[in-house]
Amino acid sequence: MYQRRRARTGGVVCAVALALVGWALQAPGAAWAAVEGGHESGLINLDRSLIVQVVNFLILLAILQRLLYKPLLAKMQERTAAIQKSLEEAQAARAEAARRQAESEARLRAAYAEAAAIRAQALKEAAEERQRLVDAARAESQRLIDGARAQMEADVRRAREELRREVAELATTVAEKLIRKSLREEDHRRLLAEAIAKAGN
Numbered sequence: 001m002y003q004r005r006r007a008r009t010g011g012v013v014c015a016v017a018l019a020l021v022g023w024a025l026q027a028p029g030a031a032w033a034a035v036e037g038g039h040e041s042g043l044i045n046l047d048r049s050l051i052v053q054v055v056n057f058l059i060l061l062a063i064l065q066r067l068l069y070k071p072l073l074a075k076m077q078e079r080t081a082a083i084q085k086s087l088e089e090a091q092a093a094r095a096e097a098a099r100r101q102a103e104s105e106a107r108l109r110a111a112y113a114e115a116a117a118i119r120a121q122a123l124k125e126a127a128e129e130r131q132r133l134v135d136a137a138r139a140e141s142q143r144l145i146d147g148a149r150a151q152m153e154a155d156v157r158r159a160r161e162e163l164r165r166e167v168a169e170l171a172t173t174v175a176e177k178l179i180r181k182s183l184r185e186e187d188h189r190r191l192l193a194e195a196i197a198k199a200g201n
Contacts, residue, residue, distance in 0.1 A: 167195070167196065170195050170198075171192060171195055171196070174191050174192060174195050175192075177191075
């Protein structure tokens with residue numbers, strides 16, 4: 001848009017300048033033609049006309065500079081400043097986007113590292129929990145084995161006590177029978193030995 005406007009303004013200025021130059025070049029030719037046609041009123045008219053044309057040309061150039069060139073130059077400077085400002089804003093936006101991207105990448109790397117640390121911690125805690133459960137199961141099984149062994153030993157002791165009691169009762173019964181039958185000493189010993197042997201089996 002700006003380039004088209006600039007080209008249009010430049011074209012207008014060039015056209016006006018060419019028209020003025022053409023007019024300035026045609027004026028002396030017209031004066032010479034007037035001289036050749038016999039309408040010459042003297043060389044002073046030619047000079048006066050040339051001076052007037054030069055003065056007119058300079059006045060026109062001053063007007064064009066005042067009305068076209070200075071506003072055009074100001075507009076171009078304004079446009080250049082706007083473009084420079086846009087470039088600076090674009091560069092600042094690009095730098096901000098790069099900074100945000102770097103921050104996002106840093107946050108993403110931190111999140112990955114945190115997730116890896118959490119996973120490692122969870123695996124460690126799971127391994128510790130598994131080991132704790134295994135140790136607890138071993139301790140429980142050992143406790144059950146020790147309890148069963150103690151129960152078995154208690155049962156064995158109880159059985160022995162009962163056996164001794166039965167042997168004692170049996171011995172007492174045999175003794176009573178021996179006493180009642182008034183057996184001899186040898187029969188008494190023999191019966192007692194048999195009773196003890198039976199109780200031992």
